[in-house]
Amino acid sequence: MAPPVDRRLLGESAPAKTHLVVAGALGTLSAVLIVAQAALLAYVIDRAAMRRATLGALEGELLALAAVLCARALIDGGFELSGRWGAARIMSELRGRLAGRLLLENPEQRPSGARTGELANTAVQGVEALEAYFAGYLPQLVLATVVPLAVIVWVTGADPVAAGILALTVPLLVLFMVLIGRGARAQAQARWRTLGLLGAHFLDVVQGLATLRAYNREDAQERTLAQVGERYRGETMATLGTAFMSALVLELCAMIGTALVAATIGVQLVDGALGLQAGLTVLLLAPELYGPLRLVGQQFHASADAATASARIFQTLDSPCALHHAAGALRPPSPALSPVRFEAVSFRYPGRAEPALERLELELRAGAITAIVGPSGAGKSTLARLLMRLADPTAGRIACGGVDLRELDLEAWRSQIAWVPQRPTLFSGTIAENIALCRPDASAAEIRAAAVAAGAGDFVAALPQGLRTPVGDGARRLSAGQAQRVALARAFLADRPLLLLDEPTAHLDEASARTISETVARLAHGRTALLIAHDPLLTELADHVHALGVGQPETSESVLARAPGAAARLVGA
């Protein structure tokens, strides 16, 4: 068959297997009914046309014909229902696996090309393409296998010569479909890439619309959009030209096959070797034989799209995990009590020539605040990622209390860390829900206290709905500073032994920064903290300051060493 049924999909998806069985059963039943309908119709026409039979004489056959027509209609509905239901289940299953992969196993992973819009688009729109595959293409594929067999078997009984012709043309058709199908598949893949790029491009443009307007560039972007659209049209038309060409060839083959059969029947009829009834049946069955084959060819481009879409999802599912999940899964020692040591840690992002970190030596002393300073791009954020085990070092090791982080239970380790990233994500929900991200069971009073501690109390109080204000996708957009305060409130509420703050005061004014740094000092008391900071207010808090250089990180400790009591003094104040 032209495009093989996606073995991966059918092999791994239980709903897909169930659906295939149902489609097979319905297809077989349908084939029998097709032959029965042709035979009955031919019988009735023959009796009426040649022997001038009355309605009364044909009553039984007409009733049987009505029953067959009803049954065929119901089977059509059954195909549709089973196909679409199966597709819906498969779609959900694949999306669930995709989300599980990205959420549970490898949160830092984005598929190569790394475009969130493209990925989400594939997971929603792309997986939808499977519907066309399972509800449209697959039933046709079953019919295309079963119906020609049934038809040839029946015609052999009525007219062996015609059956011979039919049996010869079918492999010819399949051969053409394979030859044309290969080219169409490659082009469909190219088109999917274009479509994904187009979706990502559109998201990019829409996200940057304000920037474009600020520079009067919206008109120019319009032209780019037009060019990209035109390129998409060109590429798609090329694919369709080939895909439809296969349909044309199939139709011409079917036409020649039918014409040959009709000619044979005609000659045999004129010779008197065949009756009208048999001739009509064969003639009615010839299109039924080629029909499903032709429809398979017609829906080929849809099926190629679906196959490519599922391949993209599997590609994401298959891409290598940068984390080494330990089998041992030791209980982690508390970083509040045991020091965390970076021992000759190197890290290189996949596909990058330059290492982000090289042979880094660093100790986070238990209960102390360590600040990391360094120019932009020195690998400060990478260091944080490794500490959180969002990625593992390419060389060297990070150990807590002497145990390699890779030997610890991943979730238990992460649950010890409160993290405030540089650009925190606000999830759709209320501000309170966002603050309570790490502790969804927190009481309203605790949440309010955390908001106040993070300096978010005032702006939240000014909102009409206060903490219950919805934020995130499609709702109110908080300013960068406000989002940062919500993330800080998150960390305060989380109350975890290891604090990891990535420039928490970057967006804040000096007065707020002072409040925050005091709160950080309070919160860091009795905990281990890693501060990535430019702000002198924060580095002042640190017991140790570690400087990272560009490219070649320095290994010296406490470059900007402060009086060790700095933090204690602030806390005591």
Next chain:
Amino acid sequence: MIGRIGRPARAGALARVARPGEGELRKLARSVALAAGAAFAAGGLLATSGYLISRAAQRPPILLLMVTIVSVRAFGLTRAVLRYGERLSSHDLALRQLGRLRLRFFRAVVPLAPGAGARGSGELLSRFVADVDAVKDLYLRVVIPALVALLVLAGASLAAWLMLPAAGLVLLGSLALATVALPWLSGTVASRTARRQAPLRARLTGELIETIDGASELALAGRSHAYLERLRRSDAQLARVARGDALASSAAAAAGGLLAGAGVLTLLCVAIPAVHAGLLSGVLLAALVFLALAAYDSILPLSAAARSLRVCATAAARLHELAAQPAIADPAVPRHVGGAGALSLEHVCFRYAPEQPWVLEDLELRLAPGEHVALTGASGAGKSTLGDLLVRFGDPVDGRVTLDGVDLRELAQGELRAHVALCAQDCHLFNTTIRENLLIGRRDASDAELLAALAVVELDGWALALPQGLDTLVGQNGELVSGGQRRRLALARALLSSASVLILDEPTAHLDAPLARRVMRGVLAACEGRALLAITHDPAAGGGRFDRVLELRGGRVRIAADESSPGHPRTACA
């Protein structure tokens, strides 16, 4: 919101979308002609071959059959070729429409930015890609099949009437019934689900994007399972709606078969007595039945067409609803300014909605040409809002903003932004090269000028050291460069602009203190001769070189209290 879109609104929106663009009407006519031709050829093929077999059964001399044999083959070949042409032509039309619609709705949302962006990128992505994609199918899946069905209905009935008038009437009646009933049935059942699917998909896409973006934070928070569960719930809801849709379409598919079967049986019940009575030649009976079978092949796709119509109409209504949001418009007769660059806010009051608190209240601020001013204030004090008002990303509720004495509302926005450039805090880096991102500031800047601007923000060495230099890609949202580099690239872009007034919102965020100081001084030096308003929480980075440092507090501007500015102000305070 979507549920409330009434039938007239959808019809109106659809009518506006359906209006063909330049040259599209001709392509539509060609597609319909090709499709109808293919349908007639299919009918002709079946009818003539039915006749051929019946005639052959009467065992006439083979020569008498030659004409029929030739026409059977001609019909078959014509059908194949016409169908190929029709498919290419109609898909080309749909893709042209897609390009046109995409541009049109892009133009419609441009005036809504930055407000439109606040709706969430997930929802916007879904709207634009899915809704515009859906609307493009209007001709391909609705208009062309409907017109072809009507032509076939008329043609087949006429042909049957010529053979046996009663048969013509029966065929007309049963085909007309199917033509009306099938689309009505499938359309009605599907309309409810079609209305619900797009918002569910949008929500699922939005949730997917935010969970993928925030996957690391969720992992740290230990909430990955909870958010996976939330995705599963949205997914299950979508699946439930999809199952409802499946039930509707399968019922319609069965109904189509039943109606076609009933039609053929009725035709037989009329034609068989007619043959018996000698009113219809026996050789035509097969032709008549085959003709009816072929005609139904063209009517049955109307079920799918009706479903597509609903989908198109809902998508079109949603797109128009988005486009109909109030936008900031240019004046009918814009005034012009010399562009000396004197900005002033007079008694400006602003709030986002009448029920919300004032962000700016009776604000007075003057920025003289060439003056360098730092504006500080607590986060949320309205600093960025003020920046937006200066480039007309919003209009004051009360008071006015003027450029060289002219109210901004009397200027064309293009002219205003040619004079006043804003580098917003969330300034976007596009997923393209460093060069292309910088050229947004000034299209015709030379490489030397780009590097000079990069030198101000101390990125020239970094850019030249990259293997691909200025042609290095920055990734989605600039994710391939660090936060500080992202900020500085945006800054370099603003410096390139030839505007006489620059508004820089937090130009030195994400930079360490020494770098922030060097960059700020470089920016001040590079802005010699043009006015600069730096919105910053760190005015000290200017090293006392700002002419004035102002503070925004309680919606008003004050002279900053701790005005440590040891520099030498070039102008007195306003």
